[in-house]
Amino acid sequence: MSGNELKLIEDVFQSNYIAPLGKYVNLFEEKIANHINIPKENVLALNTGTSAIHLALKVLGIKKDDFVLASSFTFIGSVAPILYQNATPIFIDSDNSWNLSPKLLDDFLSQTVSKNLKLPKALIVTHLYGQMAKIDEIKKITDKYQIYLIEDSAESLGATFKNQQSGTFGDFGIFSFNGNKILTTSGAGVLVSNNPKYGAKWIEKAKFYSTQAKENTIHYEHLEYGFNYRLSNVLASIGVAQMEVLTERVRKKREIFERYKSNFANFKCVKFMPEIKNSEGNRWLTTLIIDTVNYKKILKDTVEDLNQNNIETRPLWKPMHLQPLFNSDEVKSIKNIDNTSENLFKKGICLPSGTELTIENIDLISQIIIKNIKKYI
Numbered sequence: 282m283s284g285n286e287l288k289l290i291e292d293v294f295q296s297n298y299i300a301p302l303g304k305y306v307n308l309f310e311e312k313i314a315n316h317i318n319i320p321k322e323n324v325l326a327l328n329t330g331t332s333a334i335h336l337a338l339k340v341l342g343i344k345k346d347d348f349v350l351a352s353s354f355t356f357i358g359s360v361a362p363i364l365y366q367n368a369t370p371i372f373i374d375s376d377n378s379w380n381l382s383p384k385l386l387d388d389f390l391s392q393t394v395s396k397n398l399k400l401p402k403a404l405i406v407t408h409l410y411g412q413m414a415k416i417d418e419i420k421k422i423t424d425k426y427q428i429y430l431i432e433d434s435a436e437s438l439g440a441t442f443k444n445q446q447s448g449t450f451g452d453f454g455i456f457s458f459n460g461n462k463i464l465t466t467s468g469a470g471v472l473v474s475n476n477p478k479y480g481a482k483w484i485e486k487a488k489f490y491s492t493q494a495k496e497n498t499i500h501y502e503h504l505e506y507g508f509n510y511r512l513s514n515v516l517a518s519i520g521v522a523q524m525e526v527l528t529e530r531v532r533k534k535r536e537i538f539e540r541y542k543s544n545f546a547n548f549k550c551v552k553f554m555p556e557i558k559n560s561e562g563n564r565w566l567t568t569l570i571i572d573t574v575n576y577k578k579i580l581k582d583t584v585e586d587l588n589q590n591n592i593e594t595r596p597l598w599k600p601m602h603l604q605p606l607f608n609s610d611e612v613k614s615i616k617n618i619d620n621t622s623e624n625l626f627k628k629g630i631c632l633p634s635g636t637e638l639t640i641e642n643i644d645l646i647s648q649i650i651i652k653n654i655k656k657y658i
């Protein structure tokens with residue numbers, strides 16, 4: 282927490298406006314709008330990032346028998362909404378950016394056209410671990426094939442490409458404020474649209490679906506069904522206080538990354554997630570791969586040693602195309618894969634990256650990894 286949260290929560294309780302809405306929901310949306318430089322009416326505060334992706338698909342009319350492209354190297358919350366809409370996911374592998382490969386995307390789409398098959402309606406591209414995907418190249422491709430572009434910026438709030446904020450390049454962008462994100466309300470999501478023509482209209486429609494699709498009558502009247510996805514005023518007040526520290530958090534996260542990076546400067550087999558040209562990630566998580574034949578042993582011993590010091594680590598996210606869920610008979614999926622993300626998953630590790638880390642903490646973690654690298658090479 283940043284310091285002002287309790288004060289704002291108290292204000293909510295004194296107003297007795299706990300839920301459903303209230304002034305902090307508006308204020309939270311306004312803070313996001315200002316930070317990412319889009320109009321306030323193009324921002325919608327919701328209960329989770331997953332709901333935000335679901336509403337984007339719903340508003341864009343994604344339904345049964347539709348196809349939706351997605352980064353394979355992502356978290357399940359990014360793609361489960363495709364299944365909620367009974368559509369079929371198409372997983373695209375990563376490239377040297379670790380994020381979605383524009384080449385594999387373009388190859389897949391050109392083959393789809395040449396085989397005269399149905400084109401996907403949308404792409405959900407994830408900016409993983411707070412680092413920007415090659416969004417300008419990706420947008421050119423989605424424009425060429427007239428496919429809606431949804432940015433999963435759950436992990437990349439505050440990241441930029443050519444000084445433009447993550448989440449504002451596509452038709453929709455989403456942010457997550459769950460417990461582990463750069464900012465948290467304990468749980469929340471935000472849906473934004475920077476589409477100049479339809480953005481405000483789409484957000485208005487998403488708001489309608491997020492509050493049970495109630496018609497504008499004094500009694501409860503329903504022509505359609507919706508969802509109960511709006512954010513509470515209490516959690517929004519936490520979000521307002523958290524937004525005060527976003528810039529400082531990004532600075533601190535980048536500093537943590539730089540410290541790790543300098544600690545491994547002499548170890549060529551250690552490769553960090555890159556930052557694409559003209560971009561600045563928020564370095565939400567510092568992630569690296571051990572790119573040597575003995576990576577398995579090094580990682581196994583490192584995780585054990587860190588655990589013994591009460592330090593938690595996690596492998597990189599397991600790509601969606603490798604998940605048993607998407608290799609079952611029940612759930613249909615398609616993929617264009619060259620094993621890049623599988624290799625990252627096998628060789629990678631997420632390092633502790635919380636902004637309360639001290640230089641001594643970072644150095645201790647680095648020394649444990651270095652000790653195990655030296656043991657095996």
Ligand SMILES: Cc1ncc(COP(=O)(O)O)c(C=O)c1O
Nearest residue numbers: 329330331356358359435457459
């Ligand atoms: C890449 C990515 N997409 C989607 C989500 C879903 O966000 P939430 O947990 O707020 O539903 C998360 C985080 O959990 C995420 O990391």
